[in-house]
Amino acid sequence: MVKIFLDFEMNPVSGKYPEVRKICKNEIIQIGAVKLDETNEEIDSFSLYVFPQYAPDISKKIQRLTGISYDQVRESSPVETAIKVFADWCGSDYEIYAWSDNDLRQLSKELAAKKIPITSDLDYMMSHWKDYQQEFGSMFPFENLFSLINAVNITGIDFKGRAHNGLDDARNTANIYRMTQDPVRFENFRRQVLSLVKPSRAFTLGDMFDFSSIAVS
DSSP states (O other): OOOEEEEEEEOOOTTTTTHHHTOSEEEEEEEEEEEEOOOOOOOOEEEEEEEEOOOOSHHHHHHHHHHHHEEEEEEETOOOHHHHHHHHOOOOOEEEEEEEEEHHHHHHHHHHTOOOOOOOHHHHHHSSSEHHHHHHHHTBBSSOOOOOOHHHTTOOOOOSSTTOOHHHHHHHHHHHHHHTSHHHHHHHHHHHHTTTTTTOOOBOOOOOOOOOSOOOO
């Protein structure tokens, strides 16, 4: 079974569509993913822009955050077509890992808002979906869940590419996963992190400090 690390980038639904916004406040504008084999090596990548049906433009905030402009998505396929292309790329035997459950909730809401039927391929995809943010957070005694950037920092991995680019975020999530799957390497790092915090109470991310002195070898 292959592992697919996924990230959606999204843009707000225009206020001109209040009935749609009652169901779904955002639309997917980019699907980014990488595929790992059984040895956790990257064997393929996927990046596809998606046309936002209920937005006359990409909001300035989202443009600054993602670098995605309306010119990049205006000729793209709608989400119904894009998600089918993505499902075909995924194959037939896989698990999806996403950073938090936001992407799965977004997909569910957008399918409902746009009255897109859930095919057998989509049903398989949505039932083989893991919240890797939650899994990673359970490894440390902090109250708050880690953002992707914080998780990259705490593991000592260099962030590759641009934050809030679907493909780059997916690849960095996969890099964190690979690091945690090396038992000796990760457990040594985890012990060093835990030696720096007091076990008597749960820590928030506000308690975090510079972990750069911890070497990940």
